Amino acid sequence: MIPMSKTVAIGKIKIGGGNPVAVQTMSTLRPSDTFNAEKEAQRLKDLGCDILRYAVTDEKDAGSFREIKKRVDLPLVADIHYDYKLALAAIDGGADKIRINPGNIGGEKEVKLVAAALKDSGIPVRVGANAGSIEKEFLAKYGRNEVSLGESALKNAAILEKCGVDNIVISVKASDVALTVKAYEYVAARTDYPLHIGVTEAGTAYMGTVKNSIGIGALLLKGIGDTIRVSLSAPTEEEVRAGRAILSALDLSDGAKIIACPTCARCAWNCADFAKKTEEFTRGIKKNIKIAVMGCAVNGIGESEGADLGVAGAGKGECVVFVKGKIIKKVSETELEKVFFGEIEKCIRN
Ligand code: SF4
Structure with a gap:
């Protein structure tokens, strides 16, 4: 029996705790391209996107979230790698959630600074691992499987917990459908944080939708998963359409x-x-x-x-x-x- 995940709020959208499963996608635009980003965000929202994520590559990107949200009422997530300063700037810039790996944004001091900013702002953070970023210690101990993948994600969550952060969402992604499903099952049995699920680098619109439908569908039918992303090598709109169709097929959305x-x-x-x-x-x-x-x-x-x-x-x-x-x-x-x-x-x- 999978316990119900706890509730986490991403802007106005609540996930976990029995709330509807939210559809997320990732923009290919830079958020600092606010003119086009706003148009795209509105388009995606109209298609049924609940949460939109951007890769943040510099200070200008990090400072753009509040600007986009002035015109489009959609929770926005800042995806940051390697630079704790960008995480701080995105939190300051109005992001509704950040996605980081505590292991690669700096040392202990830097992680503590980000944790303090997260607590001050009250926004959640997504941490996790994917099959390509399994921690060496777990890889050596368990090999490349659901245990090493799941443990890597849980370790990232534990680093933030140590700093007093518990407003966390977890993901464990792989391109392999079976590994994805097993890894989420592993994590779901060990945490009550909400899970962001999906098969990553899944492929083209056709094959990627098939892989995600199987992976996401198998998990949702077991009550695992609070937000979904159908990752596709296709226009962002296709990801949202596929995400909504999966929820509709499982009777998990109105319409x-x-x-x-x-x-x-x-x-x-x-x-x-x-x-x-x-x-x-x-x-x-x-x-x-x-x-x-x-x-x-x-x-x-x-x-x-x-x-x-x-x-x-x-x-x-x-x-x-x-x-x-x-x-x-x-x-x-x-x-x-x-x-x-x-x-x-x-x-x-x-
Ligand atoms: S509804 Fe009629 S046309 Fe459609 S598959 Fe059945 S028998 Fe054939």
Whole structure:
């Protein structure tokens, strides 16, 4: 039994403690490019991004968070490596969370300075390890596996705990799906800090989404994971879309769920295209509704059991629209978009 993680607030978003799983992504822009960063942040927020992370490479980046947040209401995370001064500057600059590795930002004195700034500001910190940054001592003792990966992350958390910081989020990432899952299971059994989960360096949009869906999905089904990032070699927007789709597939987010049949020889209309259009149309809807787009009325209505609203091909250029399994109207394919999307809007209003 995995214990519930403790609650940590990243700006207005609360994670852990039974709060909804948050979708995170990482910008490829520098936060100091505020003009473009603001536009991107708004776009990502509109797509359903809950938390946005930036790599901080200099003082200008570190000082940009408050500026972006003036225009976009989205929790922002500063990702810092090797330089404690940048961590201090990002905390000062309005970051809602920082991501560091205490082992590489300086010595004990520097870590203490960052810990003091974290406590003063009240913002949380993410620490962790990935398969490429396993601590040498654990690598020698356990080899490259979930134990060495998990212990490396827990050691980083312990360094900050020693300095009085307990507002911590942990991650243990690998590109290997099985190792990722095992490492998070290992850590989840040993800490109640919230976990940021995902398969890292997962690959292209297609393969990376598959790998993350398996890894993140396996963990979320076990109750492990409080924020997710689908790491993809693809536009940032794709990461957010994939993250939201994973939550939707697991019924962990509000919104429209589309049921669509794979079609077969009984399908006599462009069901697949219309399913895509319906998915686009309903993206961002907050109401929980199940919408079915089915190839034929012969089996489609029965097969889409549980759908609030649906459409199925009826042959001869026509489709039937049904509500809770009952046909309410017959529509020509040319009129279908207008009529069906109108019915969806009605369903949302009710
Ligand atoms: S709903 Fe109809 S078209 Fe779709 S797979 Fe079933 S039988 Fe085939």
